[in-house]
Amino acid sequence: GLPTTANYIVVSSLMAPVIVSVGASNGLIVPLIAVHLFVFYFGILADDTPPVGLAAYAAAAISGGDPIKTGVQGFMYDIRTGVLPFMFIFNTELLLIGITGPIHLFVVVSSALVAMLLFAAATQGFFITHSKKWETVALLLITFTLFRPGFFMDMIYDPLVKVEASKIYEVAEEQPANGLLRVHVMGETLEGDLVDKVVMLPVGAPGPGKDRIEMAAGLELRDEGGKMFVDNIVFGSAADKQKIDFDWEVVDVQRKADTPNKRWFYIPAILLLIFVWKVQTVRRDKDKITPVEAASHV
Template structure:
């Protein structure tokens, strides 16, 4: 308890000695014990990386409350799993199960991406027809392949995301309208850079330093990636909560047996 109260970072590590003086314990053991507890909090920033809903970007009030409740439950389960104690002392497999449930609540999209990838990849021979048929406002990713800026003999690739404009003209016309300098020939779309009206200047500068646009080999649009219509990722809360219910049921049974024995 006093180890947790003591800070463990180097500038204030001596606080462990003050905590040990209060508890009349060993200061080194107190500091190590406190560090063992506190180091778990190093995982907290990753919650915002893997579950961006916590940043409340494009999240309504009702969903925000739901996200906070799920995140709090997941953090409590993570703490219980790492402490080895939930309703009673946990068996090793129960701690692993609680970690799995916490991960599922934190990152349900991982399981969805494993079962069904978020993007459908369309081969090069489908690129022209697909670009022509995409509805206005559709967000797509274009996979560009071409010679590397630093080593023209080496081929490199990257993905860029664009939003399609009005459904008018050929594939070349539609891509030119959104600021991509392209040329359609021999069933391929050659990418030469960006036109003056392309809105993302940072992307333009990055690709200018990534591809050699004036080499012998052109930069081409090799594939088009479109988002799949998938089931909601929250569906994986169901098996996670079912596993949690199993652990609760088993631990409550053991806890009831321990209480009469203690009495």
Template sequence: VVLVWFLMIELKSPGLSAFWATVLMIFIMLTQHAAKGVFRKSHDVVNDLKLGLIDVIDGFATGARNMIGIGVATAAAGIIVGTVSLTGIGQVMVEFVELISGGNLMLILIFTAVISLILGMGLPTTANYIVVSSLMAPVIVELGAANGLIVPLIAVHLFVFYFGIMADVTPPVGLASFAAAAVSGSDPMKTGLVAFFYSMRTAVLPFLFLFNTELLMIGLDHPVDVVIVVVVSTIAMLIFAAATQGYFFARSKLWESAALLLIAFTLFRPGFWLDMIAPPYENLPATTIVEDAANMPPETSILLDVEGISIEGDEVSKSVMLPLGPAASGEDRLYHAGIGIRNEDGRIYIDDLVFAGPAEKAGLDFDFEITAVKVEADRPAKEVFFIPAFLLLGGIIVLQRRRKRSEDALGTA
């Protein structure tokens, strides 16, 4: 829980998140026997703490042994990662995916998912994640930004990781399918095909991670928001399962299954319909970027539209989100984001770039023009679309329960 909290809620680095999770585990192991003694009304605290210390020492030894296999897999995967970094194949893959997709965002994500499936075949879980995330996560970030999709990096990693893990049940390799077939004594290829068929039903979920990051508890500031997201998502998953299985309160008709899928989609991503009515962002002139940065709340980010010519001579036009840090003057907060600017005849250009800063990591370069500052538009809450979804759901429930009673009456007659 602590690891997930630090990664997804606090957005801390993987190393720091793992450190605090490990510290908590050590504390639990040290005190678990003493805690049990309290409930059992045993008062030998010293002996209980000794037992806890022995558990911690044994845990260190077991962890070291288990890390041998992970270390070998990580080292082997590091060869691939190093090859990608040194040869520039990552940029080639970005250009390849962009070329065959024609710049269409959904096609970009679909092709990325297919490549993640292919890359994940035959690899153990740890090496699978390292290879797939190293190759494909930058692809989604760069091409998504070029298409106006700004998502947290954790969501991108979960997207490619999901499809990388699905490779374990994807024929013709399907390591997990072969293992399951060996246990059950069935045909490995048939097992893989059935497992792949059932797994593909949930292939829509990683796309929802990107388009609705609230499902990952990102951007939720109030406990009530968390409760709403959890409850609505649970209902949506049940509806999605009912739609794909063709049975809700009774056997569903084709139009009822389609309606249930529509309801599940609306509950998972209500912002889709709101975006069709009102755009999520409005553009402010870039000339006010200093004032806008100064007026934004502390520890927030600024969303910019930029364009320019890369060092390779390619035209670049994309949106980037840069962290502004604590409250300060506009110039200082922009410098915290990694850029210094200049104004030439009412046009704003990047004049300074902090080495290894957020802006440079986002792919910005000297003399890129900032064309607009994007701010969230004032529009209705997206949850308003839950109302027609639940009304339609209620109508389907009434129809199916009525049909079920009729079928039961005929069966008993």
């Protein structure tokens, strides 16, 4: 129920840090821009859905309808809108993060567009004609696959390879220029709380791994019998902003594994879509119902 600017200030200050912390503690590193867009999206959406639903009250005042029923109906129409933020949390390519070229951009945009149209068809129960339950489930499965093909690939192949902490300098040296190093750290805060999380540290320009970590990330480590511990943190550095503390242990370093392209799963999704389309086309022609007539019965 807040104005747009105030809405963003409230949700970004109260909700964004929580999502970042919870994600990091579970090994999910989400770009900060994605988190802010996520919480802002739902902050704005609150005006259209219960229990806030100010837009529903405004619409009901104009139409003379019941505001609660109007809000519930609006929520049904907004389900696909509510799902979208989760998609760009788990697939940041939808925010154009990590796009490598025009072909990559075209694939991401076109697949997202088709997925949104199919999700709308699934939630409305109509594609070529009225959808049966299994067809609705199939459309939802296709939508999910187009939005996040990496989900199924991650079930087959581990997306990350864990490297022992003693080799952190070697892994850092292998990173590309201005790349990010994924580090699993664990330790105790000054308040006595145990922290176990994954952080992304910049490594800057190519060079020796130790220099890259110390210069770009502001993190100095010490080796104690093969275990790596935080020895010093430069104030205001990337490591300091990640709230890493002294004497924390570097549990391991994680790097991307060599896995097949996740978009191979587009093929079965497209084949399933063609099958649903053919089945519904045959049924529509058999019943001799035009799309306009069929839509009038939705």
